[in-house]
Amino acid sequence: MATATAPATAPVTRADAKLLRFALRLDGAATAANGLLYLGAAAVFGGMFGLPAALLYPVGAFLAAFGAALLALAGRPVISKAATGVFMAVNVLWVIASVEAVIAGWFPLSALGGGLVLAQAAAVAGFTTLQYAGLRKA
Template sequence: MVTAASTVQTADDAKLLRFALKQDAIGSGANGVVYLAAAAIFGEMFGLPAAFLYPIGAFLVAFAAALLFLASKPTVSRPAVSVVIAVNTAWVVASVELLIAGWFPLTGLGTALVIAQAVVVAGFTALQLAVLRRTV
């Protein structure tokens, strides 16, 4: 049996959290599919090696599937959403580190992509975290 403390408690909060998880899944899944399908082309456009984009794409597709599964559950698990928030936070931190450390010779478009993705992921994370905090 799941306790009230481990699930999102109100219908409105659960609906908002499901929305945030589904939007996160759509964005993650779409990026993942594009990276897998066009890693070589995107690599040149963005200054990222295709060998880097393939595993990132595979991760994003799997992450998107997990998000959709989580959003489809009758009750939304707070611990599972906490893991999603941690993964998203790690993505944002890694994006900032990639920019600062200069791991790859990013093009201007590549820099814009990394920044845009970090901002969008941070937005999803903030929304997910806000819903969890409201339900404490």
């Protein structure tokens, strides 16, 4: 006997989304905090990591807004699988761009800067993996 399954775009309710909510909140809080840190310390971080401060300001603003949007999604009574998929896709692109930036030498990164970029890429990959697991469980 075949069982019916929910379509991939079906919303996820509170009862079946504990892991997904946790993953979205963790990603949102870390991303927003990172963005605010970039905005507040772009000049210091630029020199320390080998990244232009002129880059860190818009990246910080993007991260703060992206993190806030993740937190808003996690707080909704029903989580859209499609919206979660969009956030996950952006995360995957972030990871790819981060690794490419280090490998291709897009910026004159210090050793600390290269380590930071790769560590952030690993954290984002971890957040995305948790989100994927949360979607599968839901």
